[in-house]
Amino acid sequence: MRGLLTRALAWSAALVGVFLVAGAGCLLVWSAADRAASDDRHDVTTVAAVLAVTTDPDAVRGALARTAAGAEGRLAVHLPDGTTIGVGRGAGDLTYMSTVDDSRAAVEVSSPAPLSADLTIQLAVLLLLALLAFVAALLVGRRALNPVLRALRALADAATDLAHRDGNVRIRVTGPPELTALASAINAAADRTERLLAKEREMIADVSHRLRTPLTALRLDADAIGGGPVADRIRSAVTTLGHDVDRIIESLHPVPASSETGDCDVVEVVKTRMGFWSAHAEDQGRPCEVDLPYEPTPVLLSPDALGAVVDALLENVFHHTPPRSALTVAVVRHAGWITLTVEDGGPGIADPERALHRGSSGGGSTGLGLDIARAAAEATGGTIHVERGRLGGARIRLRLGEANSHHEPAVPRAWRLWRGRA
Template sequence: MRSVVTRALLVAAGLVTAVFLATAGFLVFSRASAEVAAADQRDAAVVAAVLAVSADADDVRGTIARTAAGAEGRLSVVLADGTRLGAGGGSPVASAGGAVVSVVPGSARFPVEVFPILGIALAALGAAVLLGHRPFTPVINALRVLASSGGKRVRLSGPQELEALAASINSASERTSQLLAKEREMIADVSHRLRTPLAALRLDADAVGSGPVADRIRSAVSTLGHDVDRIIQALQPAEGELPSTCDVASVVEARMAFWSAHAANQGRVCEIDVGEPAWVPLSPDALGAVVDALLENVFRHTPAAAPVGVSVVRHAGWVTLVVEDGGTGVADPSSALHRGSSGGGSTGLGLDIARAAAEATGGTIHLERGRLGGARVRLRFGEANSHHSPASPRAWRLWRGHP
């Protein structure tokens, strides 16, 4: 802000200084030109006075030589008999005894008075910039307070407009805090309410007996309980906790151990290609939630025999996670990435969870037609501790229909 004020003051004071210098320069040079013209008139008058008393050519030549205009070769005399004395032509300025005195106008020299005027103008320009900052100091200080508030309540004194802005920011911050607190209370309440039916599910799962189906039920119940505990713990984040990273390949392999078994039970073909380790600035739980959300969409909205493919590719500072299926595709891809929007009877939050995770790393989400014939969700995560060019736009919806 201070630099903007400085530039504005420089422009305004500079224009005033330029006008002042132009006016002063014109006046100074006009005076110098008038002085030169007056000096020429005096030299011509001196020669005319000599001609009035004597027409001797030698006397006139001597007089011409003693004048400044004559010494410069700008003054000449034409006697009555037509004899020209002196150099130059010029315009007649005087006459005496039938002789005519002519002078070529001289040019004004650079006046030394310009230098003091220039110094005064520059000093005034600097003073204008320095003094001009004083009225803006309260505004700049108030803006600095606003910029450094960091979401805290703002207290400042300054122009009425900025005080009103601070009050609006405080009001919006308080409203946001209330909404966040209410949301956290709601999430905590729902999570705690889930504990009771989860406890009943655990008892029922233990009573099922043994076998692959029973093991999968117990594993699903255990995973659900873990997720509920994780949600409750996330409501109270640890202070000063360092940002976590995870290996996408490891997380995908771990989660696909569960989903592969589910696919085998349905008779699905499940293709997995995770490649080399690829680290992204997300926690393992956050990335696992993304994988689960995408695979849950596949298993819920595609036929049981539809194939599914999951792959991870690391390239040029980006880590790409692709989940595709052999289903019928997305009915309305233009709104599929909108939070809460779903055309298949679900909550519509699966793709939004994936989008938020990708954008948290500076990446993008792409919804396309896949090689298996159905939908393909392609997530680009910014690789941890790696330079990569910004990805824009963040959400793409590419859908060209069946080939």
């Protein structure tokens, strides 16, 4: 682009210089020709004045010598007696005039050389000035184009990074309005693409994880069947399907918090989901305690999004704790926050920090359940706390920002880790 703009600027400056030099040169030549014609007329008038007084050859020859045209050999006088004084070329302009004895004499003036020494110098100076103006125009034009070139380079580099290296890069261009508008359009397209990709991955993740709930139910039912070829085939199919779902989850990249809009009552969602999970807890002989307030607990999450959080946390409990481990679910509303707590009597979480990162939680888990819970908490301005509870196992506390509450955002916003007591 730099070379293209430089060539365009050079061609433009050269074209303007050619027109200016051609016009100025024509004016100089016309002015020199007009001045030479005026001088020749003056010389002819001088000679005519002498002829009006005398036709003496010596006097006329002296008058010719005193004129510029005569000194240059371009002036001649043809006397009435046929004598020619000066250099007569026969191709000059003849001017007839009366002499002292009322005879007719002719003065001949030849045209001067097309390029005199003075005119040549003037044209050379004009060409030199045109060349200097051309160089100055290139330098000034390049300087004026530098902001545009810098903006184009920044735009190209950022677009390259956006396309091949980092999808989170955004273009910041200062320069002409057209380039700024182009950068804004590219940023808007990148934001839209990122949102669409995140939404697609999130949808796949949520659907995949929600499959874990019926898979858990199938696994429990398959375990209750007992032995036999049919029961073994069912258990094998459930295991294979579970592995397939795990591979789908592990292939996904972390996604931002859910962008679903809407609101729901935490108590109502927990009641609905616990109707399903309580039955499975009873089948496994798990003590299950649910503590819910009577007051409304609104949060800015859709019922499906919050239901996915509850299912994710409880599925983790059923999948990673022994069958008869106790389970407690509680909801508390206080000071603009809705706290959802899921606690179990299992072995606990050995590495809470690792557990909060998808794909690396260990223990045969993908980490997606806690990642979904964390994303939901962040979407409301809240936090997730991983600690050891009073039942001896893991306690997951989600602080969700209450809808229409003017509380301050929790700090840190993403999550906190509480190792608790052993």
